[in-house]
Amino acid sequence: MIEARGVGRRYRRRWALRDCALEVPAGRTVGLVGPNGAGKSTLLHLLTGLLPPSAGELRVWGERPGSSAGWLARVGFVGQDAPVHRALTVREHLVFGRRANRRWDAGWAERRVAELGLDPGQRAGRLSGGQRAQLALTLALAKRPDLLVLDEPVAALDPLARREFLDRLAAARAEHGPSVLLSSHLIGDLARDCDHLIVLGRGRVRAAGPLPELLAGPDGRVRELEDVVLEQLQLDRDERAEERS
Ligand SMILES: Nc1ncnc2c1ncn2[C@@H]1O[C@H](COP(=O)(O)OP(=O)(O)OP(=O)(O)O)[C@@H](O)[C@H]1O
Numbered sequence: 407m408i409e410a411r412g413v414g415r416r417y418r419r420r421w422a423l424r425d426c427a428l429e430v431p432a433g434r435t436v437g438l439v440g441p442n443g444a445g446k447s448t449l450l451h452l453l454t455g456l457l458p459p460s461a462g463e464l465r466v467w468g469e470r471p472g473s474s475a476g477w478l479a480r481v482g483f484v485g486q487d488a489p490v491h492r493a494l495t496v497r498e499h500l501v502f503g504r505r506a507n508r509r510w511d512a513g514w515a516e517r518r519v520a521e522l523g524l525d526p527g528q529r530a531g532r533l534s535g536g537q538r539a540q541l542a543l544t545l546a547l548a549k550r551p552d553l554l555v556l557d558e559p560v561a562a563l564d565p566l567a568r569r570e571f572l573d574r575l576a577a578a579r580a581e582h583g584p585s586v587l588l589s590s591h592l593i594g595d596l597a598r599d600c601d602h603l604i605v606l607g608r609g610r611v612r613a614a615g616p617l618p619e620l621l622a623g624p625d626g627r628v629r630e631l632e633d634v635v636l637e638q639l640q641l642d643r644d645e646r647a648e649e650r651s
Pocket residue numbers: 417421422440441442443444445446447448449
């Protein structure tokens with residue numbers, strides 16, 4: 407599904423991502439981890455066609471991301487702050503979604519809003535952070551995407567809301583089966599919900615692959631995901647310290 411070769415992205419003269427090579431098959435739930443500023447959001451924006459790469463070749467389903475309306479219809483994206491239109495009501499979001507998306511599943515979206523206990527007449531700006539995140543996920547899933555991309559979707563949620571959000575995501579995945587790509591700093595969540603991992607550090611892919619492969623230690627023992635990620639993050643820190651000295 408995702409093929410990246412030598413992909414880089416520059417903001418003015420500074421490279422946020424460099425020389426990324428990735429291959430991710432369809433049907434995976436992919437976790438994206440890395441320290442602050444590693445380039446996670448930038449990579450997600452490249453993969454959803456919100457930003458063009460400054461270098462390299464990037465293909466999703468064999469096409470350049472965002473290259474056609476048909477391609478865009480296949481992707482659901484929830485950005486970092488669960489963006490919704492604050493002045494629109496929950497119901498107006500559903501109407502907007504129906505008008506803007508060819509594959510919109512109106513019945514499912516309405517049922518989901520009812521299940522969540524959201525008041526259809528409530529303005530989105532008055533919802534709690536968790537409710538906004540749930541509304542944004544509902545809108546992204548009602549598109550019936552083949553790929554759902556979530557940028558730190560649970561960062562602002564309390565532990566219960568986070569669990570509910572991830573459970574609903576898992577249920578939707580079981581029901582409709584989109585591939586999922588999700589960035590998070592919460593390694594426990596990723597260990598539970600993902601079967602593929604990408605570790606970014608300082609704009610480079612440090613490790614990527616199916617989770618069982620990444621967790622297999624050289625001595626045949628299965629390592630903890632947290633240890634694998636911390637090891638990569640430590641490498642980052644060491645590199646930075648070396649550059650400073
Ligand atoms: N619009 C922009 N203009 C200039 N620099 C940017 C822009 N967006 C991101 N950057 C820089 O690119 C680098 C990567 O940022 P990015 O937001 O992709 O990281 P991240 O891994 O998502 O971080 P976080 O975990 O803090 O959300 C950072 O150094 C950031 O300052």
